[in-house]
Amino acid sequence: MKLEYISTEAADLPHSAEGWVARLASPEAGPADQAAFEAWCEASPDNRAGYVRAEHLHARVRELAQDALIGAAARAALRDAAAQRSRRSWRWAALAASVALAALVSGVYWRGAGEQRYDTRLGERREVRLDDGTRALLDTDSAISVRYSAQRRALTVERGRVEIDVAAEPGRPFVTYAANGTIHDIGTRFQVSRQPDQVLVTLLEGEVAIETPQSAGAPTVLKPGAQAQIDAAGGIAAGKADIDAARGWPRGELVFKDRALADLVGEMNRYSAVQVRLGEPALGRIAVSGVFHAGDQEALIKALQSGWSLRAEREAEGEIVLRAPMTR
Numbered sequence: 001m002k003l004e005y006i007s008t009e010a011a012d013l014p015h016s017a018e019g020w021v022a023r024l025a026s027p028e029a030g031p032a033d034q035a036a037f038e039a040w041c042e043a044s045p046d047n048r049a050g051y052v053r054a055e056h057l058h059a060r061v062r063e064l065a066q067d068a069l070i071g072a073a074a075r076a077a078l079r080d081a082a083a084q085r086s087r088r089s090w091r092w093a094a095l096a097a098s099v100a101l102a103a104l105v106s107g108v109y110w111r112g113a114g115e116q117r118y119d120t121r122l123g124e125r126r127e128v129r130l131d132d133g134t135r136a137l138l139d140t141d142s143a144i145s146v147r148y149s150a151q152r153r154a155l156t157v158e159r160g161r162v163e164i165d166v167a168a169e170p171g172r173p174f175v176t177y178a179a180n181g182t183i184h185d186i187g188t189r190f191q192v193s194r195q196p197d198q199v200l201v202t203l204l205e206g207e208v209a210i211e212t213p214q215s216a217g218a219p220t221v222l223k224p225g226a227q228a229q230i231d232a233a234g235g236i237a238a239g240k241a242d243i244d245a246a247r248g249w250p251r252g253e254l255v256f257k258d259r260a261l262a263d264l265v266g267e268m269n270r271y272s273a274v275q276v277r278l279g280e281p282a283l284g285r286i287a288v289s290g291v292f293h294a295g296d297q298e299a300l301i302k303a304l305q306s307g308w309s310l311r312a313e314r315e316a317e318g319e320i321v322l323r324a325p326m327t328r
Helices: 017-025 031-043 045-064 068-084 087-104 243-251 261-269 281-285 297-308
Strands: 116-119 126-129 135-138 143-148 153-165 174-178 181-185 189-194 198-205 208-211 220-222 226-231 236-240 253-260 275-278 287-293 311-316 319-323
Touching: 017 031, 017 045, 031 045, 116 135, 135 143, 174 189, 181 189, 181 198, 198 208, 198 243, 220 226, 220 236, 243 253, 253 261, 261 275, 261 281, 261 287, 261 297, 275 281, 275 297, 287 297, 297 311, 297 319
Parallel strands: 153 174, 275 319
Antiparallel strands: 116 143, 126 135, 135 153, 143 153, 153 189, 174 181, 181 208, 189 198, 198 226, 208 220, 226 236, 253 287, 311 319
């Protein structure tokens, strides 16, 4: 049987960013489609920026993939498309319908064949090797999903923190999504921390380019030792990274240099069911330095008692409250 390919004649090519997202996601897309896409991007400075926004939206749909109402809407859209178009057009309409649905339910993503998901429990770290040789190290309570095609490798950080050591593969770029950020890299080792109000990207080796829907096609490029903060509005701020801290957590160590006690307590609590709480807000501003074993709350308490004369009180099961030293 002769294989049928999507036509790359001008009349059949997409004319919108959403259409190109669907086109390139097709398993039948090939080098000719990629070349036509690059030509479309070069035709207008707005085209590539629009594609970045549409691609990002398409990726973010992942988070509500299990929603029954959304699933029903997607199936209905595909049925309508199939009833109105030819077999070849149905494939195109099916892909376009998924993108159109994404635009209606921003923050939702369909899970297709070939997607893999990895996660860790509280206090667990896990290293996984992806199909292309890329290494992903997941920190405590973290989750990623991975989807590879012939043209692209895509990883989404759904929650938590991950270190990614990308296997170089010319011609098949590696893209990482986290909240409203898109990270492009080639042969790179970097970390992504997805937090409730921001995403932190720390570059250890190589080079990455970071985009958001608000960056309008002007990516922020990081060099080794740099870190970028992506806020909830899509703003990107780059600066120097704390490399010792970045290299510490993969070994199970939290490295702190003159940082607030509130930050240390927050980090330690991520690894343990035993939660440490500050009895007085002023304690959170105490500057602390040291190397702490992630999840070892007892060792933390002993260090704070010895080095900072803090008192520890167990007020409830699974909760330790820190208080200021007794005054005489």
